[in-house]
Amino acid sequence: MVARVVEGDDPRVLQLGHRPRLAAEAREGLLVEEAAADHLEGHEATQADVPGPVDGAHAPLAEQGLEGVGAQPTGQPGDGPSGEVGGLRGLRSARRFDHRLQATPQRTAGARDSARSRGSSARSSRRCRGPAGRQSPRRTGADRAGPAAPGCYHAAVREEELVDELLAGAGDACAQASDGPGGGGVVLGPGDDAALLAPPAGHTAAWSVDDHIxxxxxxxAWCSPRALGRKAVGAALSDLAAMGARPAGALLALGVPKGFGRNEARALGLGVGEKLSAARAAxxxxxxxxxxxxxxxxxxxLGWVPAGRGLLRxxxxxxxxxxxxxxxxxARAGLLHLExxxxxxxxxxxxxxxxxxxxxxRLALGETLAAxxxxxxxxxxxxxxxxxxxRLLAASGVAARVDAERLPGPPADLARALGETPAALAWVGGEDYELLVAGSHELEGCNDLRRIGCVVPGPPGAVRVSGEFPGARAKGFDHLAP
Structure with missing residues (x-):
């Protein structure tokens, strides 16, 4: 492969003095019009995506390069969804959230001087053009994350910069982790290779993980980075609620695509921090x-539940x-509306x-039931x-009878607007993250619990629904269903 030439000039990428991989001259006819990038010192690369230091053999326009090279930001923070116009989002490694990151190689002095001397035209307000010269729309604000236009070159966004923005957005949740030993059991938070926790006396750890892809x-298009942070943490904390656990903290793993930068990281961190802080977790x-x-x-x-009192299926x-x-x-009604x-x-x-x-x-309800x-x-x-x-019935080896008239579905006018019935939405809909409980009849009314049926003898996992409604035979959501 050959590198695309910026504004018709030779990119002139420097290389080490051994194992030559660069063509002697840039090929003609390869250019990106009005690309938001600076000129580079050196010759055209003939191999893309070569990992290694920035002064090694590499392609200046490698779309999936392991190190961003060359381009300077063309705008001030806030100009685009990452605080820059574009930005190569490739990360050299997958490091933990710490501040002992190894220094990453910088551009050579010659490349920097060249960028300064010739950057006035590149560091303009022009936007990147994709194939056939179509101009991509200008995007602004952290809540408009999305892929950049095809063919655009991206300035480097360092991993530590992205992590710093994420932690800055999380704010109070990080502060709770740094408070040291306390009732939450957190001894050490972000900054080292692993967190340290001390379980409170008489408690068992509850641990779960949840993905949002x-x-x-x-x-x-529906979910801004901040909203995604809140959604992802809320869904994960729901597993602790189901176990009767009090949240202690969370670990966050991100797979970030090209086009995800500083502003998105800060907004995502803000959503994560808001949800964790509300749960008094770090x-x-x-x-x-x-x-x-x-x-x-x-x-x-991770959370703590009184020993022997975990809520099990x-x-x-x-x-x-x-x-x-x-x-x-x-939640299903909201999904149908957006779709x-x-x-x-x-x-x-x-x-x-x-x-x-x-x-x-439903953290308070879970803790109440455990207590x-x-x-x-x-x-x-x-x-x-x-x-x-x-699933709950199969784990318990029993069956159940459900009264359709007791299902607490959405308002009737909302269901009618979607061509649905409240019972059908309540039966099939997922992502409500409410709690399902089987136990004494005296629990009715405890923290808003509503009785919908009873446990009966029968084949494990079998359910009989009294009352007919569209969707009564539906099986719910299966991630791996064809």
Missing amino acids: EGVHFRA LLGGNVARSTAGLRVSVSV GRARTGDALFVSGTLGL RGGDPREELFAPAVARLLDPEP RGERVACMDLSDGLARDLP
């Missing part, structure tokens, strides 16, 4: 790596009542969209009642 769990550390398939956010959460018994918390099906091109701010659908993008884990010390079975509803209820 672009195109699977969210779409960038951001303990994490990892950053390059992603070639969209943004990926993985949140691992396998403790339902025949004769128990079945309960759910809150309203079911709101049909609806305005997320529309008054009728705003609560449904909020439930989809900003789930509230009571009673036998209960519990799990959170992430994939829908139709799928999650059989």
Whole structure:
């Protein structure tokens, strides 16, 4: 492969004095018009994506290069979604959130001097052009993350810069981790190779992980980086709620695509920090790596539950009542509305969209159930009642009967606007992150628990729904279904 030439000139990339990999001259006819990039010192590279120091053989326009080379920012922070116009998002390694990062090689003095002397035309307000000279629209603000226009060159965004912005956005959640030993059990937070924790006396650790993958769990057009941070942490904390655990902290692992920069990192960190702080939990550390398939956010959460009082799925018994918390099906209503091109701010659908993008884990309810010390079975509803209820029943070796009229679905007018029924939305809808509980009939009304049926003898996992409604035979969401 050969490098594309910036504004018709020879990019002249320097190389080491051994193992020549560069063509003697730049080939004609290869150029990017009005590209937001500076000229480089050296000759044209014949091999792309060569890892190594920046003064080694490499292609100046390598789309997936391991080190950003050459281009200077063409605008001030805030000009684009990363605080720059473009920016090569390749990261050299996947390091933890610490400040002992190894120094990364800088451009040679010759390259920097050349950039300064000839940068006036490149450091302009011109935008990158893709194939066929189509001009990409100017994007502004941290909440408009997305891939850059094809053919655009990106200035380097260092990993430590991105991590610093992420931690700055997380703010109070990082401060909680740095407070030292305390009731939360956090001894050491971000800054070393691993976090240190000390479990409170008489408690057991509860540990879970949850992923949010672009195109699977969210779409960038609907979910800003800040909203994604809140959504990812809220979903992960819901697993602790289902175990009756009090949150202590979280680890955050990011796979960042090209086009994800400083502003996006700060906004994502802000959402993460808001959700963790509300749960009195700390951001303990994490990892950053390059992603070639969209943004990926993985949140691992840790909490403490009184020893012997964890809420498990396998403790339902025949004769128990079945309960759910809150309203079911709101998140599905929000999803259907957005999929049909609806305005997320529309008054009728705003609560449904909020439930989809900003789930509230039922932490207080989980801790209350654990503190009571009673036998209960519990799990959170992430994939829908139709799928999650059989899981709880199978773990307990029992069956259940559900009364469709008792399902706490969304308002009837909202369901009608979508051509659905409240019962169908409540039965099939996922991502509500409410709690499903089996236990004593006396639990009804405890922290908003509503009875929807009872546990009966029968094949493990079997469910009989009394009352007919569209979707009553649906099985809920399966990540690996064809």
